Amino acid sequence: MEHAYFKQTQLGPLLETLRLFGELHGPVLSEAGVASFAALDDLGALRLDYGKTRIPPKKYLFPFREELLQYRDGIYRQSPLDPPNIVLFGVHPCDLAAIAYLDRVFLAERPEPAYALRRERLTLVGVSCEPDDFCFCSQPQEGGACDLFLAPRKDGFQLAFAGAKGAALAEAARGLLSEARPEGEMSAPFRAIPAQDPQLRFSDHPLWQKFALTCVSCGACSVCCPTCYCFDLREYPSLDGGGTRLREWDNCLFATHGEVAGANFRASRLDRLRYRFLHKYCGFSPLEGMSSCVGCGRCKEVCPVDIDLRELCGGPDAAAAVPPAPLRPAS
Amino acid sequence: MNRTTFDPHTPFAATLLDRRSLSEDTALFSVLAEPAAVEPLARFLPGQFLQLSVPGAGEIPISPADLPSADGTLQLCVRRVGHVTEHLHRAEIGCKLGVRGPFGVGFPVEEMTGRPVLLLAGGLGIAPLRSLICYLLRQPERFGEITLMYGAKQPQLMLFREELSVLAAQGRLRLYLTVDFAPQQPTGDFSCAVGLLPELLQGFVFDAQRSYVAVCGPPPLYRCLMDELLGAGVAAERILLSLERRMRCGIGRCCHCALGQKLCCIDGPVFRLSELQRIPEAL
Ligand SMILES: Cc1cc2nc3c(=O)[nH]c(=O)nc-3n(C[C@H](O)[C@H](O)[C@H](O)COP(=O)(O)OP(=O)(O)OC[C@H]3O[C@@H](n4cnc5c(N)ncnc54)[C@H](O)[C@@H]3O)c2cc1C
Ligand code: SF4
Ligand code: SF4
Ligand code: FES
Numbered sequence: 001m002e003h004a005y006f007k008q009t010q011l012g013p014l015l016e017t018l019r020l021f022g023e024l025h026g027p028v029l030s031e032a033g034v035a036s037f038a039a040l041d042d043l044g045a046l047r048l049d050y051g052k053t054r055i056p057p058k059k060y061l062f063p064f065r066e067e068l069l070q071y072r073d074g075i076y077r078q079s080p081l082d083p084p085n086i087v088l089f090g091v092h093p094c095d096l097a098a099i100a101y102l103d104r105v106f107l108a109e110r111p112e113p114a115y116a117l118r119r120e121r122l123t124l125v126g127v128s129c130e131p132d133d134f135c136f137c138s139q140p141q142e143g144g145a146c147d148l149f150l151a152p153r154k155d156g157f158q159l160a161f162a163g164a165k166g167a168a169l170a171e172a173a174r175g176l177l178s179e180a181r182p183e184g185e186m187s188a189p190f191r192a193i194p195a196q197d198p199q200l201r202f203s204d205h206p207l208w209q210k211f212a213l214t215c216v217s218c219g220a221c222s223v224c225c226p227t228c229y230c231f232d233l234r235e236y237p238s239l240d241g242g243g244t245r246l247r248e249w250d251n252c253l254f255a256t257h258g259e260v261a262g263a264n265f266r267a268s269r270l271d272r273l274r275y276r277f278l279h280k281y282c283g284f285s286p287l288e289g290m291s292s293c294v295g296c297g298r299c300k301e302v303c304p305v306d307i308d309l310r311e312l313c314g315g316p317d318a319a320a321a322v323p324p325a326p327l328r329p330a331s
Numbered sequence: 332m333n334r335t336t337f338d339p340h341t342p343f344a345a346t347l348l349d350r351r352s353l354s355e356d357t358a359l360f361s362v363l364a365e366p367a368a369v370e371p372l373a374r375f376l377p378g379q380f381l382q383l384s385v386p387g388a389g390e391i392p393i394s395p396a397d398l399p400s401a402d403g404t405l406q407l408c409v410r411r412v413g414h415v416t417e418h419l420h421r422a423e424i425g426c427k428l429g430v431r432g433p434f435g436v437g438f439p440v441e442e443m444t445g446r447p448v449l450l451l452a453g454g455l456g457i458a459p460l461r462s463l464i465c466y467l468l469r470q471p472e473r474f475g476e477i478t479l480m481y482g483a484k485q486p487q488l489m490l491f492r493e494e495l496s497v498l499a500a501q502g503r504l505r506l507y508l509t510v511d512f513a514p515q516q517p518t519g520d521f522s523c524a525v526g527l528l529p530e531l532l533q534g535f536v537f538d539a540q541r542s543y544v545a546v547c548g549p550p551p552l553y554r555c556l557m558d559e560l561l562g563a564g565v566a567a568e569r570i571l572l573s574l575e576r577r578m579r580c581g582i583g584r585c586c587h588c589a590l591g592q593k594l595c596c597i598d599g600p601v602f603r604l605s606e607l608q609r610i611p612e613a614l
Contacts, residue, residue: 069341071386074427076342110339110582198592230586233579237387257587260577261412278592288592
């Protein structure tokens with residue numbers, strides 16, 4: 001990992017340089033005041049002071065709906081996919097940790113071709129954050145699994161880069177940078193909640209019953225979670241005899257999630273909340289024993305009935321227990 | 332878990348060769364997979380499953396009812412219960428299908444070598460167990476005595492009963508059949524006991540200390556059989572259950588098939604009872 005410094009006034013030129021590596025996207029505010037990641041056609045729209053986006057950056061790697069296969073005359077083939085190169089600017093450390101987690105899910109074993117291609121063409125530029133009322137990783141973080149990371153300093157930014165992509169970005173921006181010594185420890189959170197004891201899902205904590213009674217199964221907590229990735233596969237025939245198979249986001253809070261012909265393996269809301277607890281804080285095979293909650297706080301913020309499953313975790317302050325992991329390249 | 336070298340995301344092409352009706356809603360489908368699939372299919376172990384695609388309808392998990400043949404022909408016993416299975420039952424002979432797999436963990440046949448095997452099948456649970464029977468019968472000298480106890484709702488729903496009776500008559504298999512109820516059994520038809528599988532098991536004397544027991548059936552069946560088997564002295568490590576869950580991807584990603592922290596598609600579908608004892612959601 002290497003460091004450099006650039007002045008606040010060079011931010012615009014730096015962003016223009018990043019455009020050389022792909023479509024530039026970053027946090028913007030909608031008319032309704034909701035932050036989202038979107039194309040930065042106009043650099044003036046960039047809001048580096050954003051709290052968090054409603055929809056996490058997973059949408060760039062794992063779109064809500066993706067065509068995976070096509071069939072014609074009954075023969076299935078991979079759908080052609082040619083996503084643009086995208087430079088995603090201004091990603092907070094928790095969202096970077098979430099992408100690192102999704103990488104393990106989709107790339108570690110039997111890499112999924114569509115995800116792998118989108119990932120290859122995504123350049124990540126992280127930026128440090130200010131905690132808000134909902135998020136809960138241990139402290140404001142400076143770093144993460146990305147190609148380039150920016151931490152505000154006096155009149156400018158300290159910039160860290162890692163890996164081949166990071167080096168290429170820094171090289172292209174060389175004229176804008178000056179030498180810098182690393183100031184402070186650049187580190188990244190990995191899990192805001194340490195792995196929990198799976199037996200906690202059967203604890204007699206009264207909140208389990210309360211949550212099961214109040215949850216409306218809207219699924220917002222899962223849609224907004226940067227590490228939620230349950231998906232469904234759907235087939236759509238077309239009129240000419242061919243058709244497509246799509247991958248779509250699914251949601252573990254929906255009653256259909258565990259349904260089969262003639263039975264439902266998670267028929268009650270309590271069953272489904274327990275499932276969510278397990279997946280978020282305990283991990284499913286092959287990531288058993290790994291928490292996937294990065295502490296962004298989105299689930300709590302969007303829940304219409306204020307459910308926060310974290311209240312069911314063991315230990316006084318779960319977040320304090322995780323040592324920060326060092327900055328590392330994204331791939 | 333077998334290492335797979337093929338692309339696990341894209342189905343191989345396959346052709347529907349034949350359909351033989353077994354009961355009102357269940358049929359045995361012969362499906363010929365394309366030559367490229369022969370090698371991965373040759374690694375199939377009884378209890379593993381395939382993802383069967385019906386173009387235009389979707390994809391479903393199916394445990395083959397026999398070992399794939401050398402040319403890649405599959406025997407799939409499928410009950411018509413919904414969207415995809417309905418399309419399959421209506422498909423014309425010769426039409427194109429797709430197969431991915433085999434996936435998951437099958438029966439530990441290596442470990443079962445030299446041991447008596449008791450198979451307990453309820454209803455359609457006979458399908459995956461039939462591939463285990465085929466495997467065992469191909470090398471009868473390798474395994475101990477094979478016993479099948481098979482329960483169905485009524486005599487007409489008893490699948491494969493002729494072929495099973497023939498195997499029993501040849502002395503290759505000890506066979507016990509039972510039906511929940513028998514409306515009117517025409518004389519001359521095959522006979523079987525009336526009652527539930529656990530009752531049948533109660534009076535059964537077998538070498539519980541050495542036997543492996545393989546169970547497949549509807550969820551309530553597992554709950555009533557486990558106490559009987561443990562009570563008879565079968566170790567939980569030797570009780571093998573083939574479980575069903577909703578499955579979409581088949582490769583441990585979509586997360587529909589979770590039971591506790593395990594994923595049925597990669598950690599199962601065949602589990603040992605000892606693995607499941609800490610997972611209340613499993614049975
Ligand atoms: C490991 C395994 C092996 C199986 N082996 C056999 C077999 O040999 N023969 C047989 O007839 N059936 C078998 N099944 C059950 C079979 O997969 C379902 O009956 C089938 O998926 C129903 O699909 P459908 O579209 O016709 O039903 P629908 O009810 O219309 O299905 C609705 C949706 O739910 C899904 N779904 C419904 N039931 C199941 C289910 N049980 N598992 C996964 N997804 C489901 C379907 O894919 C579909 O998208 C097996 C299931 C598993 C998990
Ligand atoms: S569980 Fe909630 S706080 Fe944790 S990563 Fe998901 S949305 Fe963020
Ligand atoms: S956001 Fe709240 S109400 Fe909606 S599904 Fe999640 S926990 Fe239930
Ligand atoms: S079927 Fe997708 S994870 Fe098991």
